Amino acid sequence: MTQRESIMPSSPLKTERNGALLHLRFNRPASLNAIDSAMAGVFQQSVEQAVADPDIRVIVLSGEGRSFMAGGDIAQFAADPDSIPDSLIEPMNQAIDLLSRCDKIVLGSVQGPIAGAGMSLALACDLLIAADTTRFSFAYTALGVSGDLGITWTLPRQLGLRRAMSVALLGETIKAEEALALDLVNQLVPADHLEDRTEELAQRLCRLPALAAGNIKRLLRSGLEQDLISQLAAEKQAFSQCIAHPDFDNAVQGFLTKRS
Incomplete structure (x- = not known):
């Protein structure tokens, strides 16, 4: 029998368990799921629990609303920039490190404008399925910063050094079709089919040894x-x-x- 469990909708992260499959869904749609310290802390705790659970085989990362994640929370950047390295970047770094080293398959399911930390997190996934509304933007230079959450490690490995330099320094936006051609994403689907196709792919991964x-x-x-x-x-x-x-x-x- 399928077991499902969710935390309160007001949380910055929704979780849903379906047998060996765990969904982690960012839940700040009004701000395009921009990461603040509260979201980063909850995400780290949820990832730690998931990695420690031997019955979980697949983790799906997704976002509520029209965007997977639009980057860091500009309001926190303006109000308390000194808090960002330790209260936002560090817990996200810990979570990404755990996800990369664990034996669970991490599937990203993305849509809409994805910028900065959202692009970093998407590229950190093992597999990525994207809606045709997706577009990626490095965006860090627009804030006068150099990147975080592993993007300077993943981007040149996936695009090659020259193209990574262009995307990062010149602010190139990568639209959905180009992201597929560049192998930044594994599958591209119509936006209204993203949820169903994500579930199909996740269940297929759950059936692997x-x-x-x-x-x-x-x-x-x-x-x-x-x-x-x-x-x-x-x-x-x-x-x-x-x-x-x-x-x-x-x-x-x-x-x-x-x-x-």
Whole structure:
């Protein structure tokens, strides 16, 4: 039986649990889900709980309203800029680090104008499905700042250095079709189908063998930083873990049954 649970709608983050799937939905639609310290703190706590739960296989990040996330909260920037590094950036950094290193698959589901920290968070996801209304903007230079939440790490890895420089320094906006062509997103769907297609993709990911999927995520991410011989050793170790798991026996027997 499907189990669903949600926190109060007034919270800056909504959560919904559906078996092995956890939805984390940013919930400040009036401000296009701009991050403030309160949202960052709740997000970090929710991510810590999700990562610690062995029954969760997939985490979906999304946003209420017409935008996934329009960046940081300008009101907090103006009122208390000194609070930003420790009360906003640090908890978000902790959450992003946990999401990147955990064995759960993180699926971003995005729409509308996405700028600054919203773009950073979207690029940090393992997979990204986007509505045709999506457009990405680096936007940090418009505020006289240099970027946060990992965007200077992810952007050149996904676009190459020259294009990343252009996007960051010249303020290029990347529209949905171009984002798909550049492999910034995995799938592009009509806006009114985004929720249904996200659920379909998330459930498909939930059905993958959990250990194998987690190992694939870890190997692909670490492979960007390792030499070949180190990666070969890591693959061998992960493969050994997988063949000792019941999922392997079940899959092999299922394959043999189909072939016969």
